[in-house]
Amino acid sequence: MGRNDRSERPKDCSGKPKGLSKKLKYCNNCGLKLDYRIPEGDDRPRFICDACRIIHYENPKMVVGCIPVWKDRILLCRRSIEPQYGKWTIPAGFYEQGETLEAGAKRELHEEARATVEFLEPYGLYNLAFISQVYLIFQGPLKDKNFRAGHESLETRLFKEREIPWDNLAFSVVREVLRRYFEDFLTGVFPFHMGDILPEMSY
Numbered sequence: 001m002g003r004n005d006r007s008e009r010p011k012d013c014s015g016k017p018k019g020l021s022k023k024l025k026y027c028n029n030c031g032l033k034l035d036y037r038i039p040e041g042d043d044r045p046r047f048i049c050d051a052c053r054i055i056h057y058e059n060p061k062m063v064v065g066c067i068p069v070w071k072d073r074i075l076l077c078r079r080s081i082e083p084q085y086g087k088w089t090i091p092a093g094f095y096e097q098g099e100t101l102e103a104g105a106k107r108e109l110h111e112e113a114r115a116t117v118e119f120l121e122p123y124g125l126y127n128l129a130f131i132s133q134v135y136l137i138f139q140g141p142l143k144d145k146n147f148r149a150g151h152e153s154l155e156t157r158l159f160k161e162r163e164i165p166w167d168n169l170a171f172s173v174v175r176e177v178l179r180r181y182f183e184d185f186l187t188g189v190f191p192f193h194m195g196d197i198l199p200e201m202s203y
């Protein structure tokens with residue numbers, strides 16, 4: 001997880017249409033209260049500062065993460081933060097300003113599991129349109145078995161497929177990509193996957 005944005009966690013998959021929620025209150029240019037209405041020529045409401053004549057556009061956020069692999073096992077982290085405290089996940093979070101996606105995935109891996117990979121390959125792209133998020137998930141081999149819980153994890157552990165806590169995973173996007181991964185593991189070929197995660201998918 002990114003360190004700064006505590007107000008909106010990428011993993012808060014509660015089903016609320018966050019991209020459409022009224023969460024901006026004040027203009028970050030002049031500090032006056034924003035109006036929320038459809039600008040002329042537009043087709044959806046935006047946050048508008050009538051003093052600055054600025055429209056504060058909101059766009060979807062991207063989350064980066066990875067499946068860290070050690071032979072026939074993968075590394076998962078048990079969350080020490082809400083939402084989904086105590087549940088298992090792959091290391092993932094918002095990537096930061098000025099960072100490449102790959103660097104973001106490596107940083108999250110270090111923050112949450114203090115682990116390092118030899119390299120990363122893009123593996124899955126998932127739309128979570130109902131919360132205006134996109135997940136890009138890499139996969140790659142761990143450099144070694146030096147890993148331990150980072151500040152957002154209770155514990156970190158390697159899992160074989162049969163050991164994966166399927167009923168105790170934090171998010172449906174994690175379940176989806178891990179299912180794919182272990183299917184591909186049988187063939188040894190890891191093609192790029194794209195998919196949509198829907199709100200009705202159970203967590």
Ligand code: ZN
Nearest residue numbers: 027030049052
């Ligand atoms: Zn303003």
